[in-house]
Amino acid sequence: MERTFSVLVNDRPGVLARVAGLFSRRDFNIASITVGTAEEAGLSRMTIVSSGDDAMALQIMRQLEKLVEVIEVADISKDPVVKRELALIKVEADKNSRPEISHILEPFRVAIVDVGHSSLTVQVTGGVEKIDALIGLLRPYGILEIARTGVTALLRAAAKEVEESGEEVGS
Amino acid sequence: MSGGSEVAAILPMQEPVERPVVKQDVNPRREVRTGAELLCSLLEQAGVDTIFGYPGGAVLPIYDALYSSPIRHILTRHEQGAIHAAQGFARVTGKPGIVLATSGPGATNLVTGIADAYMDSTPLVILTGQVPIESIGRDAFQEADIVGITMPVTKHNYQVRDIHDLPQVIADAFYIATTGRPGPVLIDLPKNITAGPASAAVLPQAHVRGYRLPGLPQAADVEAIIEAIRQAKKPLLYIGGGIVSSGASSYLREFAHRTKIPVVSTLMGLGAFPAHDPLFVGMLGMHGTYAANRAVTECDLLIALGVRFDDRVTGKLQRFSPHSTKIHVDIDAAEIGKNVPVHISAVADVGLMLQALLTREVHIDTAAWHEQILLWNEEWPLQYHASEGDLKPQQVVELIAQYTHEEAIITTEVGQHQMWAALFYPFSRPRQFVTSGGLGTMGFGFPAALGAQVARPDSTVICIAGDASFQMNIQELQTIVENQLPVKVAIINNRYLGMVRQWQQFFYESRYAESRIGSPDFAKVAQAYGALGLRAQTLAEAKTALETAFAYNGPVIIDFIVKEEENVFPMVPPGKGTDEMTLEWEE
Numbered sequence: 001m002e003r004t005f006s007v008l009v010n011d012r013p014g015v016l017a018r019v020a021g022l023f024s025r026r027d028f029n030i031a032s033i034t035v036g037t038a039e040e041a042g043l044s045r046m047t048i049v050s051s052g053d054d055a056m057a058l059q060i061m062r063q064l065e066k067l068v069e070v071i072e073v074a075d076i077s078k079d080p081v082v083k084r085e086l087a088l089i090k091v092e093a094d095k096n097s098r099p100e101i102s103h104i105l106e107p108f109r110v111a112i113v114d115v116g117h118s119s120l121t122v123q124v125t126g127g128v129e130k131i132d133a134l135i136g137l138l139r140p141y142g143i144l145e146i147a148r149t150g151v152t153a154l155l156r157a158a159a160k161e162v163e164e165s166g167e168e169v170g171s
Numbered sequence: 172m173s174g175g176s177e178v179a180a181i182l183p184m185q186e187p188v189e190r191p192v193v194k195q196d197v198n199p200r201r202e203v204r205t206g207a208e209l210l211c212s213l214l215e216q217a218g219v220d221t222i223f224g225y226p227g228g229a230v231l232p233i234y235d236a237l238y239s240s241p242i243r244h245i246l247t248r249h250e251q252g253a254i255h256a257a258q259g260f261a262r263v264t265g266k267p268g269i270v271l272a273t274s275g276p277g278a279t280n281l282v283t284g285i286a287d288a289y290m291d292s293t294p295l296v297i298l299t300g301q302v303p304i305e306s307i308g309r310d311a312f313q314e315a316d317i318v319g320i321t322m323p324v325t326k327h328n329y330q331v332r333d334i335h336d337l338p339q340v341i342a343d344a345f346y347i348a349t350t351g352r353p354g355p356v357l358i359d360l361p362k363n364i365t366a367g368p369a370s371a372a373v374l375p376q377a378h379v380r381g382y383r384l385p386g387l388p389q390a391a392d393v394e395a396i397i398e399a400i401r402q403a404k405k406p407l408l409y410i411g412g413g414i415v416s417s418g419a420s421s422y423l424r425e426f427a428h429r430t431k432i433p434v435v436s437t438l439m440g441l442g443a444f445p446a447h448d449p450l451f452v453g454m455l456g457m458h459g460t461y462a463a464n465r466a467v468t469e470c471d472l473l474i475a476l477g478v479r480f481d482d483r484v485t486g487k488l489q490r491f492s493p494h495s496t497k498i499h500v501d502i503d504a505a506e507i508g509k510n511v512p513v514h515i516s517a518v519a520d521v522g523l524m525l526q527a528l529l530t531r532e533v534h535i536d537t538a539a540w541h542e543q544i545l546l547w548n549e550e551w552p553l554q555y556h557a558s559e560g561d562l563k564p565q566q567v568v569e570l571i572a573q574y575t576h577e578e579a580i581i582t583t584e585v586g587q588h589q590m591w592a593a594l595f596y597p598f599s600r601p602r603q604f605v606t607s608g609g610l611g612t613m614g615f616g617f618p619a620a621l622g623a624q625v626a627r628p629d630s631t632v633i634c635i636a637g638d639a640s641f642q643m644n645i646q647e648l649q650t651i652v653e654n655q656l657p658v659k660v661a662i663i664n665n666r667y668l669g670m671v672r673q674w675q676q677f678f679y680e681s682r683y684a685e686s687r688i689g690s691p692d693f694a695k696v697a698q699a700y701g702a703l704g705l706r707a708q709t710l711a712e713a714k715t716a717l718e719t720a721f722a723y724n725g726p727v728i729i730d731f732i733v734k735e736e737e738n739v740f741p742m743v744p745p746g747k748g749t750d751e752m753t754l755e756w757e758e
Contacts, residue, residue: 014318014322017319018322021322022323025323055512059509062504062507065383068379068382
């Protein structure tokens, strides 16, 4: 099954190499990895999406914990989390197709961040399924380029909080 | 791991690991002008008295500072020799071994030793020179990314980019190398840092936020283990290198004797439990004894202490100890369940766990189980066929044990001779046997003997070597002669890469591809270096050679010409279960 780990690490040179190296050396899979500064100065938070059974997930956690630059590891696969990814999609769009594309984009609450004569670039944020769905819908018009950030995630404050409206549309 | 209260109250306040002692008599305020001088001062404060190394351009400032330092420097003839010597030093003392090498090739020559130390949990602090910071990344002369190269084979590594970080890095490196599961820590030192200005500093307390050590054993874990023992009819202690690292041998002996639980050991655990103890069944695994492997297969409770269920121990996983409840105690949480799922586990120092277990009363009846193990021992004891004409390798090991009253420190290279040393030399104390277990590094044993002898000048140190392995670091003959180290090397010379040949005989229809290997006249080579060189081809000659060697207070190389195609038995063929041993070979 898919596994998501939230890893707090020192913000030092080489830390990403240590973590990525551990995954390849131990034959653990990485679907995506995102890194950015965390709440405390000098620390970064990595969100790593991987896969494996419970034993594999435990082994990944314990091997990560052995890295001296790793401060804290949490397996948030089964916890209520907010998971988000951002994607930039450049799609072919001429005068004729543009209104139709705009129509598709509407329920996704995307931002059109760049417009050219024959293309437009869309910024979409949300869960992986939502982004996959939008890409699927835009593909017939001709996708020129895609850049995705990979998933980043945080635990929810309370399990029962309702998913904010609009985010699950399109899936 | 289960929760519950700690058992602190019943445990004596005792450090499980021999930590580096901060020398009080070293004056940290001694004049310090350069980064290199500060480095030497900090090393002295960390208790360093010996460094194994080899100079070069990027470490010139460090060597200049060492020139007027009280630290002893042993100049080897190859950086690989230096690091294996430091491993030998660390393995016999429990203190960290210190290595110094220059940038580029000096550093990359250390990699095999670093990987070896990482696999066998040996504490090392490795200092490498690096090109000046402004040259890093420009493919400068003798530049290599040693931090990147050694990331997967060090417990941690550093590159010092600001001289003000050096005191904390040194303190943290020693702390990380020697605590928890010990291992190698590398510090990369750019030349402008060691050559640049610095002022005196006191070695600070180690402070590593992301580094956690396990706490005291949990009462619930202790109870669970005791309860499992109470239920057991055929319990077995499976012990390894963790007992040695933890300094837990005396607790293990007491626990085994009180509970009357028999003991099997890994290669790395040999010596942690005395070979002559009636409870000792033998080494287990690929070349384990018949009784040990049968016991592992048949036991109903396997108590694994300070081990990692290595593939050379388990054989085919599905057939490994199939009927047992398994308990695993290890200081490294990542080892629990890594290779074999277990029923009860505790992340703890094994010495502290054994002390906690000793506070509980357990009485179980294991008489029938002991009877069974004795029968297996009679059915197939450790044996070899002595013959009239040939000198047998097992005989040589037995003779060495006899002439050293079983008290010598033994190092080995890797291969058949290593297994014969493990099986036929009865080790009685921890840190008596120094061998490359996990990585299986040919060329390890001779420099390791050098380092062991430096650490233990009054002990008899013997390297049991193969004719091929010895040639991998033969250049260190010059180092032992120069330093008047009375290391004795016993070459079990069968003119083959013996273990490779054995596998080719069994699994490749005796097609001996490249396993036939030539050697020089080792006795003459020894003499050319200034060591005593001897040669023995018969049992009588072997005895005379050993008498001569032990009467001589200096380095001796004995070339034992043994039977060529002798095999190591028992053997669990690769991919087979531990109960599927080959006991002898019929053509």
